[in-house]
Amino acid sequence: MKxxxxxxxxxxxxxxxxxxxxxxxMGKAHSNAWRNVASFFDVPAFEQKVLVGRDTTxxxxxxxxxxxxxxxxxxxxxxxxxxxxxxxxxxxxxxxAEIAIAALEAGKHVLVEKPxxxxxxxxxxxxxxxxxxxxxxxQSMIGFNYRRVPALALAREFIAEGRLGTIRHIRAAYxxxxxxxxxxxxxxxxxxxxxxxxxxGDIASHAIDQIQNLTGETVTEVTGTLRTFVNDxxxxxxxxxxxxxxxxxxTLGLTGNISASxxxxxxxxxxxxxxxxxxxxxxGSLTFDLENLxxxxxxxxxxxxREQGFRRILVNEPGHPYLEAWWPQGHIIGxxxxxxxxxxxxxxAIGAGESPSPSFEDGLQIQRVLAAVExxxxxKSSLIQLSNTTEGA
Ligand code: SOE
Numbered sequence: 001m002k003x004x005x006x007x008x009x010x011x012x013x014x015x016x017x018x019x020x021x022x023x024x025x026m027g028k029a030h031s032n033a034w035r036n037v038a039s040f041f042d043v044p045a046f047e048q049k050v051l052v053g054r055d056t057t058x059x060x061x062x063x064x065x066x067x068x069x070x071x072x073x074x075x076x077x078x079x080x081x082x083x084x085x086x087x088x089x090x091x092x093x094x095x096x097a098e099i100a101i102a103a104l105e106a107g108k109h110v111l112v113e114k115p116x117x118x119x120x121x122x123x124x125x126x127x128x129x130x131x132x133x134x135x136x137x138x139q140s141m142i143g144f145n146y147r148r149v150p151a152l153a154l155a156r157e158f159i160a161e162g163r164l165g166t167i168r169h170i171r172a173a174y175x176x177x178x179x180x181x182x183x184x185x186x187x188x189x190x191x192x193x194x195x196x197x198x199x200x201g202d203i204a205s206h207a208i209d210q211i212q213n214l215t216g217e218t219v220t221e222v223t224g225t226l227r228t229f230v231n232d233x234x235x236x237x238x239x240x241x242x243x244x245x246x247x248x249x250x251t252l253g254l255t256g257n258i259s260a261s262x263x264x265x266x267x268x269x270x271x272x273x274x275x276x277x278x279x280x281x282x283x284g285s286l287t288f289d290l291e292n293l294x295x296x297x298x299x300x301x302x303x304x305x306r307e308q309g310f311r312r313i314l315v316n317e318p319g320h321p322y323l324e325a326w327w328p329q330g331h332i333i334g335x336x337x338x339x340x341x342x343x344x345x346x347x348x349a350i351g352a353g354e355s356p357s358p359s360f361e362d363g364l365q366i367q368r369v370l371a372a373v374e375x376x377x378x379x380k381s382s383l384i385q386l387s388n389t390t391e392g393a
Contacts, residue, residue, distance in 0.1 A: 015045035016109075016350070017083040021052040021075050021099060022090030023062035026113050030090050030143075031066035033339035040325040041344040044351035046086070050078055079103045086350070089113060093201065094194045097122035100140070100360075104133040110140045111346050115205045115370065116363030118196030123360075123367040130360035141346050141356035142363035144209040146275065148341030150333070151296040153321035154313070155279070155286050156214050158298065165283025165301075167215050170260040172207035172278075174199075175271035179230065179246055186235040190242045198244030200226065200370055203275075204264035208369050209358065210277055211252065211260045218365070219260075221253030223382055224373030229267055250373045273335075285310075294332040 020030055034048050051068040052075045053059030063071035072078050079087055079102055087103040089096055089112040097117050103110050110130075117123040130140040146152060158164060176199075178184065188194035189202065212218060226245040233242055247265035254260060265271075275290035287297040287310065297310040316332055318324040322341050326333055349356035376382070 015047045016085040016347075017049045017081070018046050018086045018088060019050040019052060019072075019075075019078045019081075019084045020068070020088040020090055021078075021095075022092075023051055023053045023059055023066070024090070026090035026143075027051070027053070027062065028066065029336060029339045030088050030111075030113075030343070031062075031068070032336055033343040034088070035067045037340050037343045037347070040340070041348075043344055043347040046347065049084060050081075052078055075099055076102070079106045079108055085109060086111070086346075092188050092194055093118045093196045094188075097126050100126050101129040104129045104138060104140060107133070107136065107138055109138055109346075109350050111143060111342075112140070112360075112363075113143045114209070114363065114366075115196065115201040116142050116360060116367050118192075118194075118201075120364075120367050120371045123364045127360040127364040134355060137353060139346075139350050139354075139356055140360050141342075141349070142358050142360060143339075143342055144206060144213070144358050144362075145338040145342050146206050146210060146290075147213055147358065148322065148338040148345065149288075149290075149293055150321045150323055151288055151293060151313075151315040152210065152214070152277075154296055154315050155277075155288060157321070158284075158286060159214055159279070159281075160216065163284055163298075163300070164279060164281030164286065167217075167256065167258050167279060167281045169258065170211050170215070170277065170279050172211055172260065172262045173274070173276050174203040174207050174262075174264040175268035175274045176203065176266045177269045177271050179266040180269045182230045183234060186233045186240045186242070190233060190244055192243040195244055197370065197374065198226075198228070198242075198246060198248075199264040199266045200245055200248045200373060202264075203266070204248050204250070204262055204373070205366055205370060206275065207262040207264060207277075208252070208366050209362075211254070211262070212366075213358070214277075214279060215254065215256060215258055217254040217256040217258055219252045219254050219369045222250060222369060222372040222376055224248060224250040224376040226374065226377040248373060248377075250376075252369070290335075293335065 048068050050070045051063040052072050059071045086109045100110050227247050229246045232239040246267045249263045252260040277288045279286045284301045285299045296313045299310045346356050
């Protein structure tokens with residue numbers, strides 16, 4: 001398919017050249033999406049050109065395994081190549097700003113993993129670079145992949161159609177336990193300089209994005225609490241200080257008079273990757289559980305009370321978001337498909353010369369909420385300290 005030359009400054013007579021930066025967890029998930037998206041969706045033609053990573057042996061191995069034509073160790077060389085049009089940033093958060101800004105300035109479309117950046121200042125610079133690039137037809141998007149879960153996309157449609165009436169409150173909990181073991185080793189995800197924050201940026205960011213995306217409303221008020229339960233973890237040279245949160249709790253006030261609570265933890269023993277969302281409205285309610293990602297529970301409060309009850313919708317019909325492209329009815333999909341849907345939407349927008357969503361502006365706005373949660377947690381201004389009531393009882 002040819003790009004519309006009036007909408008893009010990029011070459012229109014050859015497939016888009018894609019480079020991904022990073023080959024670990026997210027690099028693997030994104031590579032898999034690039035590898036299978038064209039087998040299921042009609043997207044602009046592209047080629048999986050280069051995988052970039054710092055370790056020569058590992059990047060060479062990953063490139064071969066994940067279907068990339070070549071590998072490279074310096075992203076700077078790659079973003080200036082004429083045959084590369086898209087840069088997919090799957091590197092740790094501390095690298096997002098530098099790579100994204102350089103790539104946008106070099107005229108490359110950019111897809112970047114969440115959270116947008118490690119700091120608000122970096123996120124602001126990235127968003128300014130994205131706005132400038134967009135004026136030249138160069139697109140950018142942030143990877144909040146859970147927007148592409150068909151059941152959550154359907155939930156968004158239900159809410160927009162008014163099936164829940166007026167939304168009153170939402171609960172979102174994202175719980176994992178991969179840091180429950182105090183002996184679990186130090187990683188870049190546990191240092192403020194490399195990860196920005198802990199459960200807050202890594203997984204609470206998804207909860208915040210979902211709350212805003214499902215309702216179409218914006219967070220305007222925040223209170224937050226952050227906790228680090230394991231302060232030191234074993235590194236190669238002995239114990240190292242953990243400088244990010246293990247868990248976060250926050251209450252959010254949104255436009256539209258909606259209240260929401262979020263909790264996120266990476267030390268919730270027994271919870272592997274549990275994202276649960278509950279939305280309560282005047283005319284109905286929805287609940288979603290990532291462990292059953294093909295299902296949406298819906299309660300229609302407009303029915304006679306004697307008939308009411310949550311009903312399970314198996315979100316696996318051709319008429320449901322994204323699903324026509326996959327398997328016959330009832331042949332369910334999984335977590336990795338959200339990344340394929342993300343690449344499909346990104347490519348489709350680029351092909352049409354349109355701005356993909358969520359944008360860097362959306363990412364920046366979530367970054368502001370994350371920063372506000374941190375600020376509130378540090379200030380403890382609304383904390384009411386109770387005296388020990390057992391004393392003298
Ligand atoms: C990807 O969307 C992602 O947020 C990862 O970055 C997290 O680390 C993972 O645990 C949940 O999914």
